[in-house]
Amino acid sequence: MQRQQGFDHTRIERRWQEEWDDADVFRVPDDAADPEYVLAMFPYTSGQLHMGHVRNYAITDAYARYKRMQGETVLHPMGWDSFGLPAENAANERDTNPREWTERCIEQMRDQFESLGFGYDWEREVKTCDPDYYRWNQWLFSRFDDAGLVEQKASEVNWCPSCETVLADEQVEGDDERCWRCDTPVSERELDQWFFRITEYADELLDCIDELDGWPTNVRDMQRNWIGRTEGAEIPFTIQTPDGEQDVTAFTTRLDTIHGATYFALAPDHPLAEAAAVRDADVAHFVEEVADPEGDEPQGVETDLTATNPATGEELPVYVADFVLSDVGTGALMAVPAHDERDHAFAQSHDIDIRQVIEPADDAAAAEVDVQEAAYTEDGVLVNSGEYDGLASAEARESLTADLPGAESTVQYQLRDWGVSRQRYWGTPIPIVHCTDCGPVSVPDEDLPVELPEFVHTTGNPLDAAEEWKHTDCPECGGDAQRETDTMDTFVDSSWYFLRFISPDLLDAPFDTGRANDWMPVDEYVGGVEHAVMHLLYSRFVTKALADLDMLDHREPFETLVTQGMVLGEDGAKMSKSKGNGVSPERIVEEYGADTARLFVLRAARPDKDFPWSEEGVRSSHEFLQRLYRLASDVDHGATPDTDSPAAAYVDREIDATIDAAAAEFEEMTFNLAVREVDELVTLLVRYRTRDDADPGVLARGVETAIKLLAPVAPHVCEEAWTELVGDDAEFVATADWPAPESDVSDHERERTLVENTRDDVRQIIDVAGIEDPTSIDVVVAPQWKHRALELAIDADDDVVGTVMRDEELRQQGSAAADFAKDLAAEHPGLAEALSPDRERAVLERAAWLVEDEFEAPVSVLSADEADDSVSKKARPGRPAIQIHEN
Numbered sequence: 037m038q039r040q041q042g043f044d045h046t047r048i049e050r051r052w053q054e055e056w057d058d059a060d061v062f063r064v065p066d067d068a069a070d071p072e073y074v075l076a077m078f079p080y081t082s083g084q085l086h087m088g089h090v091r092n093y094a095i096t097d098a099y100a101r102y103k104r105m106q107g108e109t110v111l112h113p114m115g116w117d118s119f120g121l122p123a124e125n126a127a128n129e130r131d132t133n134p135r136e137w138t139e140r141c142i143e144q145m146r147d148q149f150e151s152l153g154f155g156y157d158w159e160r161e162v163k164t165c166d167p168d169y170y171r172w173n174q175w176l177f178s179r180f181d182d183a184g185l186v187e188q189k190a191s192e193v194n195w196c197p198s199c200e201t202v203l204a205d206e207q208v209e210g211d212d213e214r215c216w217r218c219d220t221p222v223s224e225r226e227l228d229q230w231f232f233r234i235t236e237y238a239d240e241l242l243d244c245i246d247e248l249d250g251w252p253t254n255v256r257d258m259q260r261n262w263i264g265r266t267e268g269a270e271i272p273f274t275i276q277t278p279d280g281e282q283d284v285t286a287f288t289t290r291l292d293t294i295h296g297a298t299y300f301a302l303a304p305d306h307p308l309a310e311a312a313a314v315r316d317a318d319v320a321h322f323v324e325e326v327a328d329p330e331g332d333e334p335q336g337v338e339t340d341l342t343a344t345n346p347a348t349g350e351e352l353p354v355y356v357a358d359f360v361l362s363d364v365g366t367g368a369l370m371a372v373p374a375h376d377e378r379d380h381a382f383a384q385s386h387d388i389d390i391r392q393v394i395e396p397a398d399d400a401a402a403a404e405v406d407v408q409e410a411a412y413t414e415d416g417v418l419v420n421s422g423e424y425d426g427l428a429s430a431e432a433r434e435s436l437t438a439d440l441p442g443a444e445s446t447v448q449y450q451l452r453d454w455g456v457s458r459q460r461y462w463g464t465p466i467p468i469v470h471c472t473d474c475g476p477v478s479v480p481d482e483d484l485p486v487e488l489p490e491f492v493h494t495t496g497n498p499l500d501a502a503e504e505w506k507h508t509d510c511p512e513c514g515g516d517a518q519r520e521t522d523t524m525d526t527f528v529d530s531s532w533y534f535l536r537f538i539s540p541d542l543l544d545a546p547f548d549t550g551r552a553n554d555w556m557p558v559d560e561y562v563g564g565v566e567h568a569v570m571h572l573l574y575s576r577f578v579t580k581a582l583a584d585l586d587m588l589d590h591r592e593p594f595e596t597l598v599t600q601g602m603v604l605g606e607d608g609a610k611m612s613k614s615k616g617n618g619v620s621p622e623r624i625v626e627e628y629g630a631d632t633a634r635l636f637v638l639r640a641a642r643p644d645k646d647f648p649w650s651e652e653g654v655r656s657s658h659e660f661l662q663r664l665y666r667l668a669s670d671v672d673h674g675a676t677p678d679t680d681s682p683a684a685a686y687v688d689r690e691i692d693a694t695i696d697a698a699a700a701e702f703e704e705m706t707f708n709l710a711v712r713e714v715d716e717l718v719t720l721l722v723r724y725r726t727r728d729d730a731d732p733g734v735l736a737r738g739v740e741t742a743i744k745l746l747a748p749v750a751p752h753v754c755e756e757a758w759t760e761l762v763g764d765d766a767e768f769v770a771t772a773d774w775p776a777p778e779s780d781v782s783d784h785e786r787e788r789t790l791v792e793n794t795r796d797d798v799r800q801i802i803d804v805a806g807i808e809d810p811t812s813i814d815v816v817v818a819p820q821w822k823h824r825a826l827e828l829a830i831d832a833d834d835d836v837v838g839t840v841m842r843d844e845e846l847r848q849q850g851s852a853a854a855d856f857a858k859d860l861a862a863e864h865p866g867l868a869e870a871l872s873p874d875r876e877r878a879v880l881e882r883a884a885w886l887v888e889d890e891f892e893a894p895v896s897v898l899s900a901d902e903a904d905d906s907v908s909k910k911a912r913p914g915r916p917a918i919q920i921h922e923n
């Protein structure tokens with residue numbers, strides 16, 4: 037019976053989602069031994085799934101389903117990154133509170149996930165806004181505090197004087213930095229804030245990047261840059277101030293250039309700069325009004341100070357300059373305009389000497405350099421440097437560090453401690469109480485969680501307004517105290533959630549150490565490249581800190597990382613509301629079904645590449661599924677394959693080859709290529725089925741294979757087709773065994789190439805010769821001796837012709853062999869191995885039906901001596917000669 041109509045996606049999707057759920061297909065028991073841990077970055081609870089989500093979660097789901105069919109226990113959990121500013125904003129805009137809004141978003145998103153058929157172990161769901169979750173943020177904060185990894189220090193925040201509130205960076209708008217709510221210019225304010233001392237781990241975080249070979253190179257580079265380790269030296273300069281002499285240390289990576297230092301520069305908030313501002317109105321004006329560390333042009337002002345260059349004894353002018361950053365090095369630098377670009381630009385605009393002290397080692401190159409024009413920033417050889425002249429930069433740095441009084445080599449990092457304080461409501465309350473007598477005191481473990489009070493609408497931080505909540509007793513002295521009103525950065529929530537999935541309901545610890553040791557690390561982690569730095573670095577830091585707290589044996593959380601590309605709009609631009617090029621997943625699921633949506637996003641490109649949305653592509657994905665489904669309704673499940681006929685043998689072997697190739701692609705997550713394999717198999721089966729002698733057993737095996745191979749990508753249709761084929765009491769295809777090839781297909785690629793090339797050649801000849809109606813086609817394989825010649829030529833060093841012709845057997849072929857050897861020599865060393873002549877013949881005989889079908893003419897596969905000399909002499913290994921007869 038051939039079904040003309042396709043499947044009803046809405047009906048079958050709902051059916052299978054329920055059946056999988058009832059059968060606990062995706063559940064992982066707690067006693068599972070080291071399951072394959074497949075994880076997609078959990079979503080922020082915006083309430084709305086977009087195409088990027090569909091892609092992200094389709095990738096891990098397809099991989100998880102594939103691994104499950106391979107017989108692995110697969111841990112594939114899902115949760116909600118549900119604290120954060122947007123919930124608070126939404127609550128302020130509508131008449132609701134962040135918790136209600138967030139819960140509603142979670143409900144919606146969970147429904148959407150389910151409608152897409154993503155298979156999660158929902159028993160392990162975690163929500164970061166649950167007190168049961170965030171109490172462990174607080175507990176970890178206290179453990180980190182015990183371990184000396186927590187610090188409170190003054191730090192700047194954005195402050196709106198009109199709303200009297202702290203603003204997050206996202207709430208500061210425009211180049212002139214105004215409050216998003218009231219448009220008042222934002223100012224800065226110093227607040228005491230909490231930090232995690234991630235810099236303690238800077239070296240380890242950096243060194244271990246080398247071992248993360250399952251991570252994309254660009255992400256590893258971004259992490260390295262973010263940590264930004266620089267080796268250099270600190271060197272004290274003596275500064276003459278109106279109040280006497282004072283030593284100020286400068287940090288430099290180029291101590292070899294010290295003889296070229298022609299001025300000294302201080303950051304605008306350096307204590308000496310501030311003191312100079314008190315004496316000098318110009319300096320004050322610059323520091324308060326002009327300085328702009330983010331500006332393109334370095335700006336500055338001269339002071340009444342001078343600095344002694346410790347290498348030359350010269351007196352240098354001292355500037356306050358905005359390109360000197362207060363949190364880099366020591367906030368003071370020696371400026372060498374000849375060899376540093378910023379120093380150069382500044383020297384030019386302030387008419388300061390530019391003195392060359394380095395030149396390229398190569399004389400010709402040295403003649404090209406003009407440091408008055410532009411800084412020469414490479415290493416080289418020292419000049420104008422007294423006794424150091426002639427030394428190479430690296431050597432000079434060593435000698436100068438040893439010789440100059442007070443000079444010391446040091447290492448600088450760009451990485452800063454992790455500021456975890458937010459002056460916000462919707463986050464984890466920091467478990468600290470401030471006591472007038474005892475200062476900041478940790479909330480004892482037994483009093484955790486510190487739960488959020490009810491939300492109130494206010495312009496400032498609702499926690500600050502929660503008087504009753506705020507007021508408490510000091511855990512140490514029992515006196516009056518106030519709760520800390522800062523909440524934690526939401527990156528704290530996401531820095532360990534992958535551990536909570538392992539034991540989500542545990543009451544006395546954030547996670548079960550024994551099980552985590554067994555189940556971690558996450559084997560495959562998939563998410564957006566926008567998380568390449570912070571989320572991943574924080575997770576790595578927390579994992580290492582937990583290891584040092586003896587809570588975990590692992591020091592890295594994620595073994596393999598995939599950063600998926602973007603789904604672009606049909607116009608190739610990023611999907612966005614304002615451009616109106618967005619596509620709603622809901623509409624696609626409704627119109628075409630979840631399987632089509634999943635198939636489309638997975639087959640469009642490799643996971644790490646961007647691709648544009650294409651309605652046409654969606655339709656063709658849908659058609660592909662319909663085609664497979666119809667094909668499935670038309671085969672006979674019970675039939676045993678009979679591969680006696682060449683065509684049946686060909687199809688049977690293609691089935692094996694497809695299994696092998698698709699598995700390799702699934703393993704690499706190149707689902708697009710896996711799907712292409714299945715697509716080609718289905719096309720072959722559809723064609724084969726039209727033959728009178730099509731073997732029902734081979735057809736059935738082919739279709740069953742295609743269904744299994746596609747099941748991880750389009751699970752509902754495949755499940756439906758599978759039950760129809762196998763019967764109602766069949767096990768799920770979702771838990772069926774991944775098919776295994778029945779023959780050795782290790783070098784099948786060569787067979788495919790041979791068949792492809794032959795078909796191409798036939799097409800071309802028919803085309804070029806303008807043959808309208810071929811009566812028969814001869815395919816002539818090359819003789820044994822050409823194979824032998826090829827083998828010799830592949831192994832030959834240089835003298836291909838000589839090597840071939842020294843062979844006794846080949847010499848007997850005379851000039852034919854010499855000619856062929858010359859051809860081979862021309863292609864050496866690019867020659868590829870060919871199948872043996874017998875295999876070539878067998879492969880072509882099995883594939884002959886394809887050519888016959890295409891050109892409607894009988895095909896004979898002949899050996900060289902069965903054919904005309906004029907034809908067979910053109911045959912080469914891997915490239916048979918072709919003769920086409922016509923009327």
Ligand code: ANZ
Pocket residue numbers: 266287288289290291293303359360361362363364365366367368369370371372374375376413
């Ligand atoms: C002298 C010098 C000569 C420098 C030269 C560079 C080239 P990287 O390499 O990016 O880590 N520097 C030192 N403290 C600074 C601060 N607080 N703000 C801005 N820049 C500062 O930067 C190290 C270099 O940046 C240091 O080496 C210093 O300039 C400058 F031919 O010292 B150098």
Ligand code: ZN
Pocket residue numbers: 471472473474475510511512513514515517
């Ligand atoms: Zn106290």
